[in-house]
Amino acid sequence: MFGKSWYEDVVKGNFVTMSRIFKTVDLFAGPGGLAEGFSSIRREGRPIFDIALSVEKEPSAFRTLRLRAFTRQFREIPDAYYRYIAGEISRDELIQAHPAEWKAAEEETALLELGSDDAKAVIDQRLDAIRGDGNDDTVLIGGPPCQAYSLVGRARNRGNSSYDPAADHRHFLYREYIRILDRLRPAAFIMENVKGILSSKVEGESIFERVLADLRNAGGAPDGYTLLPLVNEGKGRHGEHIIRSELYGIPQRRHRVILVGIRSDRLAVPSILTNHWLSADATTRSVADVLGDMPKLRSGLSRQADSEVAWRAAAVDAFEAAARACRADRAGELGDIAPVLDAHRATIDAAKEKLPRSDRRVTAVRDNWLSDWLIDDRLRALPNHETRGHMVTDLSRYAFAATFAERRGRSPKASEYPSALAPDHKNWESGKFADRFRVQTWNEPSTTITSHISKDGHYFIHPDPLQCRSLTVREAARLQTFPDNYFFEGNRTEQYVQVGNAVPPLLARQIAEVVLGLLEPDTDD
Template sequence: MSKEFAIVDLFAGPGGLGEGFSRAGRNADTPMKIRLSVEMDDHAIHTLRLRAFLRSFDAFPKEYYDSLNAGRPLPDWSDLYPGNWKSALSEARQRVLGADGVFEELAFELDRVREDHHGDTILIGGPPCQAYSLVGRSRNKGKSDYIPEQDDRHYLYREYVRILDRLRPAAFVMENVKGMLSSKVDGGGIFSKVLEDLETAGDGYRLLPLARTAPADGSRAPARDFLIRTEEHGVPQARHRVIILGIRKDLCGGRTFEEPILGLPQKLVPVGKVLAGLWPLRSGLSKGDSAEAWQTALKAQASIIANLEEVPAQIREIAFAVAGTNDLPHLRASRWKEATNGMPEHLGNWFPDVRLKATVHHETRGHIPEDLGRYLFSAAFTSSLGKSPKLAEFPEQLKPRHRNRDSGDFADRFRTQAADRPATTVTSHISKDGHYFIHPDPMQCRSLTVREAARLQTFPDNYYFCGPRTKQYHQVGNAVPPYLAWQIAKAVQRLLG
């Protein structure tokens, strides 16, 4: 019987990395199973525990599907399956990595995992990225008292390194934002320090890029080679992230690589291919919502656009059609079972669950009437002209009345996800207002639902996010795409098997 690798997942979020590794670890010559995951967020930890509970069964329990298919709340698992639920609580721990005493508490668990599996362990995770992200750095520049060296978030990666040093796994995977490559602290680049700390942790590691060919002489790859463009690996989203794979030096031998570990780039997957099987919905109105009120408000906005001479003819034509149609969507939520027809084969096999007879998390937000017009214009502009409009390209009547709207800081205030190409990066900002994530269909005039965002992030359709809708969006935006994680896990299996 082949040996089983134990996975430790740090800064786990809702479990994107863990989902990919867990799925790859089932029915494999090199099995892998999560033994410990650590997350601080109050809602993500509930999602993480639920998924840990479900994975404790050979097949998800019937009661899970009964609840999702009927639209009922999930049952009390501690009452139905106390042993499995206790195991899930033990696996998924709510802890703040870096807080006093947390490492000491986890050290005992790390030692036990390593000893139980004779060193056959894998460490995964992505330290929080706010201090490295370009948006976060721009925001920090506006703070007169901000000192990078005093921002502890720059050094949270050291908690990852500290645990790496203690666990001494056979392999590790660390994920972070692209901005880490250019972030500077103490007058120097943070990334070179990160690589050095990872390389020398524990028994020493060889750091390998996943999407570029590793140097044949065993030297460290250039920093830019650790950047992965997810759209090149079957994910319907242009999410660019730094991902470092480390293999313990005693397991490397003289291995060389003739092509990238993840393989060559794949054909791009457009947004329209993964959203087409979900039921079309209307948005809501922030006040006085009803299907009739929404359609009246939308048609009024469409009529305004159709009669603006400065608007390109193709857009006015779409607006005119919306104003005159009686075929607008009338539902704000749908549990109609999703379809995967026409989807690329790899995702057509990835998303569905034959026991799931309904779509979950497919409900829309409410918007003010003026935003309906902006969404209609943006979606029509994108479908007609092939790009989402900048705020300066909106007609004056549709521009928001904010005092700072012309400052340049809000040029991409409204962004439609084009149906014919991968989405832009799904971020936690989707939890705010949805303006950056407008549905490509001009008839729907709304931001993406949680399920649609989860599709772009490649979460399986049976993945349930706990908490209120805003927190569900936040979890989806902060995650590593599980399909990418699955590919990385398969690569790790090949290297360790």
């Protein structure tokens, strides 16, 4: 009855039931985590939140964003897409196979730096058209870049004598969000940022209090928007706006400020002000749930010739050095760690199986709920799943850290490392970077996947000591709940940044369900 794409439905005149659709604008979109969650909610096969415009300034993230927008033009993702992400055809061949849908994706996405004059000239015209087409059913999602608000970023800025927070445009990019909110006047908005925004100040004034006031008064009238908490029992000041991802089925401890606003004139039904919170999940999803059955990989060797034989020799030396260091000056405290390091060294030395750096087999996810979201049976090959290279000097630290976590159930602090394994880092003994080398443990949610994973991987060591490596892009993406068919463009460093900066799509879907309930209180979707 229906064509495979929305384009075919329109051109061929196929019948499509006209039901309520919310035209959605995604700002500071990154690779599209929020849009992925919102667009996944469907009615009669069509997305209820129709992504009308996504804006991103970073070129590699934008390429990812546009590619994903392309897949949304179809009721069923075409075979050519799977061939492309498997490396069987080029991007140009993909576009040639479906030119109309690619053109629609081009119209949906914009490579622009929000806040610039050039961007305003383009964006404002699009916003006016979307507002007109949306019949008052529009939604705004996104969040300004967070570097200026993050606690780590502020610590670095304090070390810069010339840094002036009042002149840092990143503090005020939310004003562009407000400006667009004023112009679009959506029925609802979602704004995401790091927890550091709660304590960030400029010239003694709380940034967050200013943001709250500006959001409430957006749209040209005092209290034009009502801010509603997403959680029922938040802890601490403004805790009702802090979302702890691990409480909602995400296999990651990611804590973010997420603000939801409903235009006040859409709150005519009092009942929608109650029972609208996210539903906490009694099941805690762990690293093992999504990574435990993936094939074993080895890291590469950086700054020297890389091969499986060279890596195996380097890993054997690394485990031997780590065991020797444990016995040398912390024998009493690490007496249980050294023998396990020795055993792992022997296992690697005697192993007949050669570990690859990439294994593109599509593997299972242990948790059924996560599996339904992440796994795509049509995948030809698992994308973005290749290890990075590590310096030989770091392998012994990875070996120690992962083995320590295997025995103790937690990652070691800097103070627990043998002195021989201490890196040449001025802050190693200061206590400021106690988790400089941090292992993700199998039976717990991961720590927050951040863009720092693009730097060196030290904060994201794989829990299996025998692999002696950091997480791949795909492993990080699974912890972020990006579906396995979500392809990240760019080089590996750029891919890591995209994954680390994103909102977990499965969390975004749950937020979208809450927003839909607020906008359509009588629906059962």
